[in-house]
Amino acid sequence: MKITVIGTGYVGLVAGLGFSKWGNEVVCLDVDKEKIENLQQGICPIYEPGATTQLKDGLASGRLRFTADTELAVRHGEIIFIAVGTPEQTDGSADLSFVYTAADCIAKYADSDKIVVDKSTVPVGTAHDLSCYIQKILHSQDKRIHIDVASNPEFLREGRAVGDFNNPDRIVLGVSSEYAKERLTVLYSPFFRSNKPVIITTPETAEMIKYASNAFLATKITFINEIANLCEQVGADIGQVAAAMGKDGRISPKFLHPGPGYGGSCFPKDTKALAAIGERFAAPQTIVESVIRANEKQKKRAAGRVKRRFPSGARLAVLGLSFKPETDDIRESPAIEIVNSLLEEGSFILQLYDPKAMENARRAVNGPMQNMIWCTSANAAVADVDAILIPTEGGEFTSLDFDKIGKNMRQKVLFDFRNIYGKERLEKLGFEYYGTGFNPERENR
Ligand code: NAD
Secondary structure, eight states: OEEEEEOOSHHHHHHHHHHHHTTOEEEEEOSOHHHHHHHHTTOOSSOOTTHHHHHHHHHHHTOEEEESOHHHHHHHOSEEEEOOOOOBOTTSOBOOHHHHHHHHHHHHHOOSOEEEEEOSOOOTTHHHHHHHHHHHHHHHTTOOOOEEEEEOOOOOOTTSHHHHHHSOSOEEEEOSSHHHHHHHHHHTHHHHHTTOOEEEEOHHHHHHHHHHHHHHHHHHHHHHHHHHHHHHHHTOOHHHHHHHHHTSTTTOSTTOOOOSOOOSSSHHHHHHHHHHHHHHTTOOOHHHHHHHHHHHHHHHHHHHHHHHHOTTOEEEEEEOOSSSTTOOOOTTOHHHHHHHHHHHHSOEEEEEEOSSOHHHHHHHOOSOGGGEEEOSSHHHHTTTOSEEEESSOOGGGGGOOHHHHHHTOSSOEEEETTOOSOHHHHHHTTOEEEETTBOOGGGOO
16 A cells, blocks of 8 residues: 655654665654654654665665655555654643644645545544644645545554564554545555454544543553552562552553652653543543643652762762663653753762663753763763662663672662662662652661
8 A cells, every 4th residue: 555654753763764674665754854864864853763774675675765855745645644743831831732733734735535544643533633734735626535534643652662562462443434544544554354343434433532541551650659658668679569469460560660750752641641631521530630740740759869879969870861771762751851850960970871862861861961871881881889779671781790799889879760670689789779659778667
């Protein structure tokens, strides 16, 4: 099939790579010309395992093209995916201006029937509103073509996006016509053949499934974070609590890992958008509203623990700056918030390292230049410091040799916010161990 994808961010690019891999002729459009030029040369703008290989394969096959030419892109696709950003506005609701700009372009340049599919995360009712909006423009231009609007929310996880796209837990197709249903069924036929769950529903339900799923996951994370905070006070072992809870099939062990709060480009904005939708339709999402507040507190709490331990400042190593491992995405990263909060004090010198996100982190960190040392490896970052902070777990951070590292530290203090290393193990090595849910021995009751 001929497919167009508008927006080549994490979602649009990965979708474009996937569709071309399945044998479709794909054109990806972006307004960012530099990004397009890089993609045309096989340079991937994001770090995502497997993406560069698929990009090069796609370009070599001739089935994958990148362009900044809107007219060409819109005319190409029988199905046009919209995968542009939907950032949060000051009131928490989703900013749909990029989506509507894409719709304007489609209405302007389309010269045949199309199916427009929203992959961006958008409020319930957007597919319907977009359809009316496009029809109105077509009508005003006296264009006798039909444009169907469907919803196909994306559930991929950054860091595993390529794998998730090709092996999803489920596909959700929100359609309002038999024609859109038939064409999208053809496009997604590889998943029908492999018996993946495909949920075919209305656009409104599809849009709601996306928000409900993200809000539920954010709630689960926040729940275990608050239980961990309580464990810290009462001396219960959060590791055992979470593991035992997870053995209950109704609960499951996933998303029961305490930490310094959720981040990323989706959970923070999607929870706020859902709360805003609830308010708008007088169906308040009180659980989600308190999740949002609790998560903000959790991020601040992490930095607060460090400040309390070092009231007059210290030299600290910070390992992991992205919002989660295996990505260079630092959007709403708790690690960046912790770093910025410490830099604000003026009394902390930070030795910073991340395996993938250094470039993005440099742009997001605010503070005096002389208080930041950007290191080229984890080993360089941990040398001669008073404490090590691990806000984001990453491949190389899960196997650090603390026996060796401790010998080159000024003081042996570890803030293991992701509970990678056991308290007992580190205390045996002479470390003062702070995990999420764990205080050092001397602070426990
Ligand atoms: P992104 O910000 O990484 O990328 C968006 C891209 O769209 C940018 O490259 C931008 O230049 C381009 N763009 C904006 N307006 C355009 C236009 N009119 N024409 C062409 N290109 C345009 O965003 P993302 O992380 O890929 O997210 C996209 C959407 O998917 C959002 O709604 C997001 O909530 C949702 N989503 C994201 C993830 C994720 O893990 N990142 C997962 C599921 C869903």
